[in-house]
Amino acid sequence: MENNEVLIRVEGLSKKFCKDLKTSLWYGIKDLVSNIQGNKNDRLLRDKEFWAVKDINFELRRGECLGLIGHNGAGKSTLLKILNGLINPDAGKVTIKGRVGALIELGAGFNPILSGRENIYNNGAVLGFTKKEIDAKVEEIIDFAEIREFIDMPVQNYSSGMKVRLGFAVAAQMEPDVLIIDEVLAVGDVGFRAKCYERISELMKSCCIILVTHSMPQVSKICTKSILMHKGQIKAQGNNGDVIEAYYDDNFVEDKMTVIQSNNCKLDYFKTDKRQFNGEVRNFEIKLGIISEKDLENIELNLVIMSRELSPVCQGSSKFLKQDIRLKQGLNKFVFSIDNIYLNTGLYKFALTVDDCLSSKKYLWVQNLNPIKFINEFTGISPVMLSGKWDRND
């Protein structure tokens, strides 16, 4: 086994699909005839056809993990299916060295009427293992998947999570040189997903991996490089930071306030000091106005800083801060002064909730407010840096 050898080489790979089934069948017959006659016009699009994958080029070496990202319909699964030999490209070439383990579609590669155990043997045989070799692996696979109780049940009766468990366990335990994983892993529960990512990190030492995911933190954590696909083409390629930035620049989450609940209250305005903070900014202010239909007491104002993927990063609650907040009928203006927080380079958004402290009745819940950007010299892996001090304790 050569270290760093190129295991996947993709050259000018393209695949077109037709938007209409009848036309697609007609083109299929025409292509069959022209292929026999030796006239190939693979690089031309006909009426109602489009490129699902267009002119893709990349190489992947042993020890590398490629993150394949892009919005829905960008062509990621189509590319994986070509690499796994499930569909033929219209143009270009794929060269793969070694054994390929793949987890592309839920349940794909399994015979639904056979049991989990029988499917393990089937898949192993397809990958070129003898019965004796599979015998030696089957227990490990069942243990990894944690579905021993159900291993002799037909796969068609498995839940989605159980299919993913078995699929990943088979793909990962069969010593692949190339491991291809589509976002199906997301179906697994949190515990199993964590176990899969741990296994992926281990496997990376001896194989190369292509991982399709919509989770950018996952790309940063696991992948050694990435590709952003857009309408079948490569839009950005290379180190994760730049590619993820390009993914976000595609503006998938619209910068538009979302009102989730509004009872008796509405947001009049919401302002930050600036849209972009450069350097080490630890204090900033949020100014906001809430219009209330009536006087309200025992109010909790809660401001949440969200990541650009809208997951909460940290919050400031008036209840936690033991502040007595009341709203009067009409416009109520507030300022929230944020002290001593270090947000890492990135884009952040806000959510605001207004609740009754005693009954937890929600008067207002708005999110996707005012994106702000922080650009700092020091970039960490989590969004917030703790303040504190490191001292020796020995």
Ligand SMILES: Nc1ncnc2c1ncn2[C@@H]1O[C@H](COP(=O)(O)OP(=O)(O)OP(=O)(O)O)[C@@H](O)[C@H]1O
């Ligand atoms: N068999 C097919 N026939 C026609 N069009 C297809 C076929 N398979 C995929 N497509 C189309 O090709 C395009 C790319 O689809 P693909 O599934 O590769 O996208 P994706 O990037 O994996 O998306 P997602 O993130 O939603 O899984 C889409 O427009 C899809 O509708």
